[in-house]
Amino acid sequence: xxxxxxxxxxxxxxxxxxxxxxxxxxxxxxxxxxxxxxxxxxxxxxxxxxxxxxxxxxxxxxxxxxxxxxxxxxxxxxxxxxxxxxxxxxxxxxxxxxxxxxxxxxxxxxxxxxxxxxxxxxxxxxxxxxxxxxxxxxxxxxxxxxxxxxxxxxxxxxxxxxxxxxxxxxxxxxxxxxxxxxxxxxxxxxxxxxxxxxxxxxxxxxxxxxxxxxxxxxxxxxxxxxxxxxxxxxxxxxxxxxxxxxxxxxxxxxxxxxxxxxxxxxxxxxxxxxxxxxxxxxxxxxxxxxxxxxxxxxxxxxxxxxxxxxxxxxxxxxxxxxxxxxxxxxxxxxxxxxxxxxxxxxxxxxxxxxx
Ligand code: MRU
Numbered sequence: 346x347x348x349x350x351x352x353x354x355x356x357x358x359x360x361x362x363x364x365x366x367x368x369x370x371x372x373x374x375x376x377x378x379x380x381x382x383x384x385x386x387x388x389x390x391x392x393x394x395x396x397x398x399x400x401x402x403x404x405x406x407x408x409x410x411x412x413x414x415x416x417x418x419x420x421x422x423x424x425x426x427x428x429x430x431x432x433x434x435x436x437x438x439x440x441x442x443x444x445x446x447x448x449x450x451x452x453x454x455x456x457x458x459x460x461x462x463x464x465x466x467x468x469x470x471x472x473x474x475x476x477x478x479x480x481x482x483x484x485x486x487x488x489x490x491x492x493x494x495x496x497x498x499x500x501x502x503x504x505x506x507x508x509x510x511x512x513x514x515x516x517x518x519x520x521x522x523x524x525x526x527x528x529x530x531x532x533x534x535x536x537x538x539x540x541x542x543x544x545x546x547x548x549x550x551x552x553x554x555x556x557x558x559x560x561x562x563x564x565x566x567x568x569x570x571x572x573x574x575x576x577x578x579x580x581x582x583x584x585x586x587x588x589x590x591x592x593x594x595x596x597x598x599x600x601x602x603x604x605x606x607x608x609x610x611x612x613x614x615x616x617x618x619x620x621x622x623x624x625x626x627x628x629x630x631x632x633x634x635x636x637x638x639x640x641x642x643x644x645x646x647x648x649x650x651x652x653x654x655x656x657x658x659x660x661x662x663x664x665x666x667x668x669x670x671x672x673x674x675x676x677x678x679x680x681x682x683x684x685x686x687x688x689x690x691x692x693x694x695x696x697x698x699x700x
Pocket of ligand 1: 396438502505508583585660
């Protein structure tokens with residue numbers, strides 16, 4: 346089954362598929378400078394929490410590889426600057442910061458071992474590639490746990506794009522749907538278009554269609570109608586950050602889907618890697634919500650659709666834990682009370698790995 350490849354480390358540089366141009370055009374760029382990678386993340390060439398993390402790890406590796414420093418001591422301030430630049434790209438998805446911390450830890454380890462700069466360059470590239478490989482394994486495991494909860498025959502709804510394009514693997518929410526479909530479950534996916542950036546219409550519809558999974562595209566204001574009348578067996582979405590109590594930030598519009606799912610007795614699930622947990626914050630009120638340009642609301646693909654008025658674009662919203670029936674991770678399934686189940690999964694031994 347077709348799996349999109351949003352990012353790849355190559356000898357020429359970091360290759361990214363431009364997700365802003367999909368589905369009309371499949372265009373890739375090769376980046377050789379970490380600042381270009383940071384710009385690509387900020388401007389949504391690549392998006393989706395885990396894929397942003399992979400991009401950040403590769404951005405760090407690129408920065409280390411291309412540096413003209415001649416000593417490890419001389420390189421340290423530049424390394425801090427590389428990490429800082431990548432950290433400032435998008436604020437909500439915790440995977441970005443998780444990946445940067447991981448790359449910093451590997452760098453510190455190599456410095457502590459008194460490694461040569463040439464060894465550090467190679468090892469940091471390997472670490473970024475490992476992050477990508479692990480994300481692939483993580484998605485497969487999430488898919489296997491979550492597939493059990495999908496209906497045997499019927500409709501499921503998702504939101505935004507939590508597929509291969511968003512992770513670099515098979516996807517989280519779409520990974521669950523894909524595994525369930527491959528197991529023989531007869532699923533039909535309801536795909537809300539996900540205004541204003543249209544990740545549902547442009548990316549999820551494209552991925553499912555290419556993968557041969559039946560779907561129906563709907564506008565965001567049809568969500569309540571279909572949850573009430575559409576015999577939907579489950580909703581499954583991804584996550585950008587999950588607080589210690591299970592409150593979950595995901596693409597704007599997810600909260601209203603969760604509330605409408607509860608109203609209509611449809612189970613609402615989250616599929617996300619453990620790296621999405623932010624146990625340092627007690628609840629969702631502490632999650633920073635990215636505010637993007639109002640032009641993304643007043644314009645569609647560069648065409649103005651509203652007068653020159655003030656428009657708001659919070660890119661994410663927070664779904665309170667009480668609406669979430671379960672959270673599928675690569676280490677198992679968390680259920681309420683989340684404060685306990687998430688802590689247990691976070692400290693559980695890593696169940697997937699490629700090291
Ligand atoms: O603004 P985006 O497109 O990066 O937002 C993506 C989402 O909200 C996804 O649902 C989330 O990152 C999970 S991706 C597996």
